[in-house]
Amino acid sequence: MRGAAGAVWHGAGSAADGTGLVVAYTPDTTGRSLSGEQVAAHAAELAGVPVQAAPAIAPVATATRHSDASPWRAGAELRAPDGAFCSSGFGGWRGKTAVLLTAAHCGTSGTYKAGTGTTIGTASDSDTGLDVTVINTNGPPSGRFYDGAWDNASGYSKRAIGAGHNSVGGLLTELTSTYSQVRGMIC
Incomplete structure (x- = not known):
């Protein structure tokens, strides 16, 4: 996000000691670059808490919704065994x-692939009543999900950082009890 003329902010988090925030920024290439102190002062003005700023290299997408790769993310393009378009959970x-x-309406058996044809894995089981299929993958999950428009080619994803309660009677409750053997599921 553009936080101030002369810098592009691409990361923010709490300071290790809990005293404020730390922002990472990439200096603008137009020659109007701000110093770390100027970026920190602007961020502190917006946040209302002390801020430290450090120049960093902006992340480069190694995968996108269309060309997801291990470690797998939620919200990526998925090709079902019959070749139909679907998305990963x-x-x-x-x-x-x-x-x-x-x-499960995407398929209940067979091999699933990313949009570019990379093999993700093979379905191990499914529940059509809950509309869910479990795919045993050829690599670990990332704990991340793609964010933004479906056609966004930037590869921007966010980390899922916690869990919350679902609405009473929601399918997630049934899914959790039905697939309780799937531990570490990020829902």
Whole structure:
């Protein structure tokens, strides 16, 4: 995000000691670059708390929704065994096996691939009532999900950092009890 003329902010988090925030920024290439102190002062003005700023290299996408690769993310383009377009759900672990969820209406058996044809893995089981298929993957889940428009080619994803309660009667409650052996599932 553009936080101030002369710098592009691409990361923010709490300071290790809990006293404020730390922002990472990439200096602008137009020659109007701000110093770290100027970026920190502007961020502190916006946040209302002390801020430290450090120049960093902006992340480069190694995968996108269309060309996802291990470690797998939620919200990526998925090709079902019959070649139909679908999307990946969140990943987790079943024992020592990495798994990724998708919708059962996309398929209940066979090999799933990323949009570019990279093999993700093979369906191990499904529940059409809950509309979920479990795919045993050839690599670990990332704990991340793609964010933004479906056609965004930037590869921007966010880390899922916690869990919350679902609405009473929501399918997630049934999914969790039905697939309780899928531990570490990020939902």
